Amino acid sequence: MNRTRTVLLAGGMGKRMRHLGHRRLKPLIPFGGVCHLIDFSLNNAYRSGIPEVLLLSHYSELQLMRYLLSAWSGKAGFRVHLGPYDGMTLADLDAGYASVSRPAEHGTADALIKNARYIFDTGCSDVMVLHADHVYNFDYRPMIAFHRESGAALTMGFQEIAPEFVHLFGMVEFDAQGRLRSFIEKPAHPVSNCIFSAVCIFRADVLKHYLAALSRTDWQHDISRDVIPAMLRGGEIIKGFPFTEYWEDIGTVERYHQAQLALLGASPTLQLQDMPVTLLPEYARRHVISERNIADAIISEDCDTEACIETSIVYPRVKIAPDAVVRNSVLLTGAKVRGGAVLENTILLEDEVFPRG
Secondary structure, three states: OOOOEEEEOOOOOOOHHHHHHHHHHHHHHEEOOOEOOHHHHHHHHOOOOOOOOEEEEEHHHHHHHHHHHHOOOOOOOOEEOOOOHHOOHHEEEHOOOOOOOOOOOHHHHHHHHHHHHHHHHOOOEEEEEEOOOOOEEOHHHHHHHHHHHHHOOOEEEEOOOOHHHHHHHHEEEEEOOOOEEEEEOOOOOOOOHHHHHEEEEEHHHHHHHHHHHOOOOOOOOOOOHHHHHHHHOOOOOOEEEEOOEEEEEEOHHHHHHHHHHHHHHOOOOOOOHHOOOOOOOOOOEEEEEEEEEEEEEEEEEEOOOOOOEEEEOOOOOOOOOOOOOOOOOEEEOOOOOOOOOOEEOOOOOOOOEEOOO
C-alpha cells in the first residue's frame, strides 16, 4: 500500500454550481447535512488504510487548507500532505505566513507536473488519482491489488449508468478480457452505458513518461482528454475495475439537489451512519421516517419546530417557523424560514432567509 502515492485533485472552481460555489471551492460545498464533498474521498482513503493523501489545489487553496487542518488533522495513521504548504499550521495561516509563489496550473495533468517532486520523488511504484467532488463509499485496496496483479499501466474505475446520462461523462468500452478499447470524453452519441468513475491508478514510470511527452505538444493539460487517450494510442495495457455501489459526480446544482434527496426514502443511496461527519460534528443528526410533523427527512438535533417538514435535509442551526412548510428542499447551516412560508424544491444557502425582506 505504501508504494502507492495517492493524490487528490481539489482545484475545481465549481462554476456550474452557480450560487452554491459563490466565494468557496467546489470541494467545500456541504453535503448530506453532515460533511463536504471533499470528505468522501478523504474518508475512503482513511478507511482503506492509506497513510497519506497529497492535496493538489490551486484556486483559493488557503481556504481549503484551513478546513483540512481543522477537520482532518489528528487522524491516527493518516495525514493530508499540503504540497509546498506542508508543515503549515492554523496559527501560521492566521499569522499570514502561508505565501508560496507557485506557477499557474492549466488542468488536472498539469497539476501532476507542477507537483511532480511530491509525487514521483517519493519512490512510489503507482499513482492513484482521486477527485474531491464525488460522493461515494469505496475501499481502494481491492482496486490497488487488482492493478498490481494485472500488470496494467493504468487501471480505471468504471460504472454502468442509465444510457441517457452517459453524455455527461467519459464513456468507456472494454473488450472481453477487460482491456480498454475506447474512451471518449462527453460523447455526443454514446454507444456504451459504462462511464469512467474518475478513480484511476497509473504505473508511476508510465505516467511520468506520458506527462513528459505531452508537455512538448499542444495539449489541453488534462488527464481524461490527453493522458488516457495518449496511453490508449500508445498500446498500453489499460484495465477496468467496476464500481458496483453508489457513486455520484456532483456537477450541477440540479444533480446536487437530487443527490441529497436521494439520501432519503426507503432505499437511500447512502446511509446516514456511513457518511463522514465533519460539518459541526457537535450536533447529532437523524433520519426521521415519520414523527408528528416530520416525514422522511435528515434533521439536526437542534431543529426544534412544529413546522411541516417532508423529504428534506435540514442542516444544523436552521430556524423554521412553526407554521411554515418545507418540502423537497435542502436547508444549509443557519438558513431561516419565516412564518407562513411554503418552501418547495429549493436549496437555501447558509444564513439565507426565505422569503426575503
